[in-house]
Amino acid sequence: MTRARPDNTSSPMPPGSVPPDWHQVSPEQVESLLGTSSAGLSQDEAERRLARVGPNRLARQSARPWWQRLLRQFNHLLIYVLLGAVLLAAAMQHWLDAGVILAVVLFNGVIGFLQEGRAEQALDAIRNLLSARAEVVRDGRRLTLETSELVPGDRVLLTAGDKVPADIRLCQASQLQIQEAALTGESLAVDKDPAPVAADAELGDRRCMAYSGTLVTRGQGWGLVVATGGDTELGRINRLLSTVEQLTTPLLRQMSRLAAVLTLVVLGMAVLVFVLGLWRGQDPQLLFMAVVSLAVAAIPEGLPTILTVALAIGVTRMARRHAIIRRLPAVETLGAVSVICSDKTGTLTRNEMQVTELRLGPRTMTVSGQGYDPAGIIQDGAGEAAPSAALSSLLLGCALCNDSQLTEAGGRWQVQGDPMEAALLALVHKGGGDPRQWRREYPRLAEIPFDSARKYMATLHRTPAGEGVLLLKGAPDVLLPLCTLQADGAPLDEADWQAQVASLAGRGLRVLGFALAEAPAGLNCLGPDLPLVRWRLLGLAGLMDPPRAEAADAIARCHRAGIQVKMITGDHGATASAIAGRLGLHNAAEVLTGRDIEGLSDAELGERVAEVNVFARTTPEHKLRLVQALQSRGAVVAMTGDGVNDAPALKRADVGVALGQGGTEAAKEAGDMVLTDDNFATITRAVHEGRIVYDNLKKAVVFLLPINGGESLSIILALLLSLTLPIEPLQILWVNMVSSIGLAMALGFEAGEPGVMRRPPRDPGAAMLSPFLVWRILLVSALFTAGIFGVFLWARAQGLGEAYGRTMAVNTLVAMEVWYLFSVRYLYGGSLSWRGLRGTGPVLLAVALVLVLQLMFIYSPPMQHWFGSVALSPWHGLLTVLVGLLVFLILELEKWLITRRHITTG
Secondary structure, three states: OOOOOOOOOOOOOOOOOOOOOHHHHHHHHHHHOOOOOOOOEOOOHHHHHHHHHHOOOOOOOOOOOHHHHHHOOOOOHHHHHHHHHHHHHHHHHOOHHHHHOOOOOHHHHHHHHHOOOOHHHHHHHHHHHOOOOOEEOOOOEEEEEEEEHHHHHEEEEEOOOOOOOOOOOOOEEEEEEEEOHHHHOOOOOOOOOOOOOOOOOHHOOOEEEOOOEEEEEEEEEEEEEEEEEHHHHHHHHHHHHOOOOOOOOOOHHHHHHHHHHHHHHHHEEEHHHHHHHHHHOOOOOHHHHHHHHHHHHHOOOOOOHHHHHHHHHHHHHHHOOOEOOOOOOHHHOOOOOOOEEOOOHHHHHHOOEEEEEEEEEOEEEEEEEEEEOOOOOOOOOOEEEEHHHHHHHHHHHEEEEEEEEEEOOOEEEEEEEEHHHHHHHHHHHHHOOHHHHHHHHEEEEEEEEEOOOEEEEEEEEEEEOOEEEEEEEHHHHHHHHHEEEEOOEOOHHHHHHHHHHHHHHHHEEEEEEEEEOOOOOOOOOOOOOOOOOOOOEEEEEEEOOEEEOHHHHHHHHHHHHOOOEEEEEEOHHHHHHHHHHOOOOOOOOOOOHHHHHHOOOHHHHHHHHHHHEEOOOOHHHHHHHHHHHHHHOOOEEEEOOOOHHHHHHHHHEEEEEOOOOOOHHHHHHHHHEEEEEOOOOHHHHHEEEEEEEHHHHHHHHHHHHHHHHHHHHHHHHHHHHHOOOOOOHHHHHHHHHHHHHHHHHOOOOOOOOOHHHHHHOOOOOOOOOOOHHHHHHHHHHHHHHHHHHHHHHHHHHHHOHHHHHHHHHHHHHHHHHHHHHHHHHHOOOOOOOOOOHOOOHHHHHHHHHHHHHHHHHOHHHHHHHHHHOOOOHHHHHHHHHHHHHHHHHHHHHHHHHHHHHHHOOO
């Protein structure tokens, strides 16, 4: 991708001039353009440039004052409704209830305030990637400087273990390898070469560049600083991240709409009752107190508390499944996910190289096992172990022409050296060999180290018989022209071997070739070039970062749940396509590269992103555009990532999923969820939990609203008919703040109904309450109103007194709540069933607790004094329970009729 640098470049060239793409010009041209020499910059010139371009650090964005961020947490209609409830409760001098509701409001506000502060931490995490010190040549002397003092034109030295301090154009490299996964997504360290590359080369293909924040893993080299601070690739991502808008979650949008509806309903009822009362000549002061009672009855004070508890329960469950939630609403958002955009390396794959296939002339052999674990076997096409002399020679080359070590510690195999060489050592073990023993039996006399320009490594060994043997390992395009014979001594058919190389590479495998030759007599050292010998090709090894065994099953589960899975990676297209095919992604053969994305408009990309599931060679801007394109089509997007390059897309996604084991701090801070096992299957399990959390929240809403509706309708009916209130305001608050919340909280512990992951994702734009649920709320509200009023009027008709009748009405309301709890636990199930009656531990515990509290409400003298209740006879207590049972039976009958109708109509 060609990208012109901004006019305010950190280059020392004249202001307003646009520097070249540094990767396409030669080191000599870079030196000339930057006005430096082999002695480096002079100290005076460096200070002048530092004054002009500023220190080599990433800019900080100005943060809002803490008090503004805190106050913003209360700018929400549902919060206004709750604050109204506080004022109303205080107006009635119910100070305890007012205090409880106010505490709920403050708790939610503080949580939101703390979570919002994480956004600034994401930017800080990127800034911390910069190295602290760097080795620089100035005035012909080697100095150690703070990286903030680096300027364009500085001559910087790099060695293994260094963090690259700025964007550097390499001028010399000796076996230099740099791990760039945080920027490009490339799983393996990249070989560096000072030779210029094409102007339109992708970021991951610019072998002559070293980018700020990446890590030198091998070799050494030096280069010239071409960009510092905000002009580096890291700085560009920092600016991109600071401009990305974090979206509101579907749940918060739905709760805002629900709060608006509740507010309109409550205000509408209050005004209607007050106007009708005035029209009928009722006392305005009494009407005002009645309106206060109505508002207290209609507002579900416990809803925010239940929302927080249900989300917290989801957080706990997900933590047990290796998913750590950083933003509470993300728990529910997971349940609405319709597209998962997954990084390849480490998430869908193991991030461990493994030899999966061998070619020994006409023979193809497959290799089983997982990653670097030596457990596994080498099989021929018939699936049987087939040792041979050719295989033994190839394994010998894998063990001896190799500088790495593979060791076991704590049950895990650890790599010391190059991952591909470690995979070769695992292959040797699977073939029955012992690398350490072979290295003792065949001591190394000399070597030609691997170099990215040569593309091979050669070693000279003495055999147990005292003879010399040469081993060669490298790129097939280099080895094949050197070889004249095959392992068995037959003439080499280069065209046939080239076809085999193409076959392996076409399936996304990295291919290594191995050759052997007898060393000339007396040869005991190697120069920079290979000696003239007759090389025999031993065979080819195809390596890959294998898919996780559980990832394919997890993807299949996503497909059954109506969730699209898309792979977005910085790796090559062929590799990505091959892995996607093995994992079972739909349309895995079609790949869209970063360059393809750049050529599409937003509208065109929106069309293509719906069809294509594999995206390769992507940059941070590409990933961000893909997420936005999916969201523009109404998708709820979960995005996984581990690198700095993933942070903007993680922040923009509806759910950003960072990798905990191999991920950068920048990715973790930008994400909403962190996977402690870096496993795609964990995302699927988290989606399952998210759907359960949303179902439980919906059940809690459907449970609470009819209770408030029944209470409100009872008050309205009493006022309209000029009857005595069946329940007093303080008694309503008792029900709302004790039994209603206690029973509704039990719904947060529900394990989920069958078929949770066989339903399609819900529409994030749809209201939480479907027409069926609205009907259910109205039906239950009517039943609750009938139960409350019916029992109260019956008690008055029996001459039992006003206080006695109100106590029976309250007890009936609580009994109906308990029975209704068992019915609402299965919104998607059929009618009456034993599973719905027997309950679960939390449900039974909540029912038992409410029973104890209600008995105290009825029979405890202090409670009788506070709430105006009186002791009920056992028969009258049983009568209220039977009314609750009747409501339950009616609702189960309604479920059965609806289920039967659906079955009948097909």
